[in-house]
Amino acid sequence: MTPVITAAFKSWADVSPLKFAKAGKGMKGDITIGFFPRYHDDGNPFGAQDFAHAYLPEDGRLHYNANWGWTFDPTKKGEKRKVDVQSIGVHEIGHTLGLDHSADKSAVMYPYFAPGMKKRDLTDDDKKGIKALYPE
Numbered sequence: 001m002t003p004v005i006t007a008a009f010k011s012w013a014d015v016s017p018l019k020f021a022k023a024g025k026g027m028k029g030d031i032t033i034g035f036f037p038r039y040h041d042d043g044n045p046f047g048a049q050d051f052a053h054a055y056l057p058e059d060g061r062l063h064y065n066a067n068w069g070w071t072f073d074p075t076k077k078g079e080k081r082k083v084d085v086q087s088i089g090v091h092e093i094g095h096t097l098g099l100d101h102s103a104d105k106s107a108v109m110y111p112y113f114a115p116g117m118k119k120r121d122l123t124d125d126d127k128k129g130i131k132a133l134y135p136e
Ligand SMILES: [Zn+2]
Pocket: 036, 040, 042, 044, 053, 063
């Protein structure tokens, strides 16, 4: 698992009772993550503007749109027009855990994002959401 995906899971684990571990060899994880072309196996093709999509529990599928240029750090030279894997990861993992979109513009779960942006840190609104779903 790439470190930015590990970090995206950690964001949610840090503020909830949830614990995440990589599935063992040959095991299917509760959450599966991959990059896919526009048309892929779920009957839900990506629109041109879609960065990714994910399904609510207990589906666990998180699909990145392979047609975008992706980056591990959009602040790096030459990466400004690419999409931050970690920011999208935190948002979409939120969906796999059961969170819907937030109306709070600063929240990771707010449904707007653009290439070059970095939005990795959970806000109080995100934390309130996950704590409501998974109380300590
Ligand atoms: Zn899909």
